[in-house]
Amino acid sequence: MAAVAVDQPIEFLVKGATGKPDILGDRPFCHRVLLTLEEKNIPYKLTLVDLSNKPEWFLKINPEGKVPVMKYEGKWIPESDVITEILEEKFPGPSFKTPPEKASVGSELLPSFVKFLRSKDRSDGTEEALLAELKSLNDHLKDNGPYVAGDKITAADFSLAPKLLHVKVALAHFKNWSIPSDMTYVINYAEILHGRESFAKTRAADEYIIAGWLRHM
Structure with missing residues (x-):
């Protein structure tokens, strides 16, 4: 399947592994978003966040200190429910809507x-x-x-x-x-x-x- 056409890969902040923050971590909500991106073949760029030592720049983006967070149309958007809904709306093919x-x-x-x-x-x-x-x-x-x-x-x-x-x-x-x-x-x-x-x-x-x-x- 060809990748979805976007101006540049969409940026995502996700969890870095506990004790190894430069390796992809274990958060189910982040994984859910990544599955959606892969199955829709949407180009994306990951930044791994050390949740045990949250950097100041991250807390400025999302004061609640949670991941995943997506940068879309110039705005940082948290919460996997919201993110997956936006991805489904903006990139409807293939559709993964659940009845x-x-x-x-x-x-x-x-x-x-x-x-x-x-x-x-x-x-x-x-x-x-x-x-x-x-x-x-x-x-x-x-x-x-x-x-x-x-x-x-x-x-x-x-x-x-x-x-x-x-x-x-x-x-x-x-x-x-x-x-x-x-x-x-x-x-x-x-x-x-x-x-x-x-x-x-x-x-x-x-x-x-x-x-x-x-x-x-």
Whole structure:
């Protein structure tokens, strides 16, 4: 596929790896944006930000100190939701719009994962809550798959792909835990997404995913 014609590559600020800020970091929201760019074949330029030692120039651009941030038409724009909506509007081909009735599928996966990851008590219900979210996603994919909206990959998949990677890598490392083998639709879904060229090109290494979560445990 030919690259989208732009005057110059669009600038993005994304996370540098924990302990190695000159290497691409592990933030799912940044990864989601990068997947969108790769799948749409939009030229882009990355600047990696050390979030553990945020530079003054970055805080002037985005006082909240969060990434990703996109520079578009002379303005710095934060928040992955906003950024991906703009990219879809300004670069509609190919379209990755998710049907509205399916846009919220898996929306509670990351919060439930984080609660379980940080939990110190296996009986506090956080594992069960994560399992419930995974089962809901598994049931949806069984009825609608292989992607969230059917046969065509959409923005919802770009959002879920990095989150499922974090579920897999972080929980295996910190809790010796994995997605139950009977959730075959979720497991196959993750394998399909993580096998895409765009994903391999834009994912952080496992060691940086682990290092990133270690700071928040």
